[in-house]
Amino acid sequence: MNVLKAIPPIQLHPVLLFFFLAAYLTGAFTEFAVMLLIVCIHELGHVLMALYFRWRIEKIMIWIFGGVMKTAEHGSRPISEEALVVIAGPFQHVLIFACLILFGNYIPDPFLSTLHNANMMILLFNMLPVWPLDGGKLLSLVLASILPCRKAHTFTIILSVFLGLVLLSIQLIYFSFQLTSICLVLFLLMENRTEWKQRYYAFIRFLLKRPVMQIERVTETRSGHDERLLIILSKIRRNRRHIFIFKEKNNEQRVHESELLKAYFSSGSHDKTIGQILARRN
Template sequence: MTGRKLFPVIHIHPILIIFLFIGFITGTFMEIVIMLGIVLFHELGHYIMATSFQWRIKSITLWVFGGVMDTDEHGNRPVYEEALVSIAGPLQHVFIYLFIFITAPMNVVSSSTMELILYYNNVILLFNLLPVWPLDGGKCLFTLLSAFIPYKKAHTITILTSVWVSAGILITQLFILPFTLSSVFILLFILLENRTEWKQRYYVFLRFLSKRFYGTSYAKKSVPIYVSSARTLFDVFSLFIRERKHVIYISNQEDNRSKIDEEECLRAYFHEKQYSITVGEVKRMG
């Protein structure tokens, strides 16, 4: 039996390496180091909270103004856990404010360095609270939406919101605010991340369904779903809400109604590989 790792595997994203190199040749290396330290402290907040819930964590990837914690938990954990893990990162900035408040009068570091720490702590905190994927604000938005509406729809809304917000900020940065190459570079990178997430949305949803089928999902109550017998299994799955167990009521042409448990539909899709079958056909087969 292997024990859990005390510290996560940490990767440095190529974009951060580029910024470190730019900082070195432009004389802003200290600013980059401070940003990196704050980002690392931020991500450790996520990691500590996630390990307290015994999440399976693969690694943490650091990039400018943020990072991404890669886990094996994908919509199968309670909503409150995902919310707390997302909030734990921004909460770390409160401790940095306390550090500044306590140590500033002691002159532990120079006033200029302390001002840089305060400035980047503000910027990184506010930046991560934006409703943009994969930032904490975007993850909180997704967690909140997926608690009340179907998982697939929540994921789609989150990505589209993220793209519109990122594009709006980018346009503002280009035509209204003073131009900074670093801000434009970061926003373009986020838009590319959202493009990748959009292309992978089908696989993200399948991963959610597979976790649900293999018994690792968490359900608080049962909620009925009403569909026609002609709806495909994937159409029915698109109505699934996390933390809800669904009983599916099927109406047919004779205006009769029967019901089937979601487990039967998931079994037909994943175990029997009936990808194009309708829910009515699953009921008749059963």
Template structure:
């Protein structure tokens, strides 16, 4: 991929531009530039690993103390692959520590600024590991939950945990540390991102189902049986789908008989035939014809 195409993927969030303006006005532009370069190196780690696995990357949005890489994979890649992409960002901080040590050894920068760089690097690393969406810790938490619980429940659990962590983390920082406008802005920004993710969770789930339907060779770790009644709407069946699992759907009829439906047939009935409001019985009748 050419360097021009790579640059087209990267964008700077307006909040970061606001903080740059504040830095210029307050005389802390050099410190903000250092933070920006550390964040950029962090995101290049995610980006490089995603390219290695041939992910379809849409954008990489840079914002204070981190960034967000949007792809077209929609949670359908192998577990180890997704973990590698998530952790590739935090691992960049290891060589950044080495680079800072080299600058310190040759006295290229003042000792005070070196200490500041060490602080920025460790703070950005630890901050991104917090279980807050869409930080790396939040994505890793969702990934782990989605392999233990149905996708929909994993969404809810991870966002609840994210919200609680935001309130606790920024509440404690404002209580124990001096008031900082950038801290307040960052807390508000994360709350806003979580609010958007909550509002769009149904859309994200549908994208996941659609990608699951389109991809014919998804990684499967287990086969899981889903037992439903004949009156259950088909969209409620999907809420029991779990990542890394292939589902066999058992429809139990009122006459004590049952039908077995593969998840592929269920997804085809929903997306291709557009029977989004059909019941499990109607699905079973269609499969039987």
């Protein structure tokens, strides 16, 4: 694979302009440039690992403390594979620290200190369990391994917003006013607000990709005849294939998830109960 052809044009987030102006006006342009360089190295880790697994990368967006790599594979690959793509970004900081130790004697002390502090700051910031940071993505993957996909996604956003509000409160109460820190937290809260508004569409996208997912583990899930089809599909977990068992009196029916997905996306079935769908099936 030609790596250069596989990487789409890199876009700069509009918020980056704000930090560029702030760095210029405060005389901190060197620190800004160093942080931007480290962010690009960080994002390169995600990209290379994604390309290794042959992910289709749609867009790379860079902002001051991180970046966002949009792919067509989100939610459709194994959790372990997606975790490796996420971890590949923070791992770049370990390599940067190793380089600073090996070649630190050749770097002027003030600049070496700037590199070290920026690298540590970006690493710690990205590991916060707040969506869409790497820590938030790892939190989402952990929840997805033990909870249904839709519930894991919802809990991730709720926990991210809660922690974001805690960070904002701590900043306002215990630390001196820093516009940069407050803007970062507000930016994360806005990202989670957008993710919350799009959570239903994210779930439908997940359901559409289910047929092509390579999943070996099968589990049986019991549901009632009076439950609506969407509620039943909301019990699907990323790392399992589901066989749903519906029991009414002495009659028990087993239905593979693929049949329910087909019924959901067919016209006139998405708002019906499973009892109605099974009755029509029989």
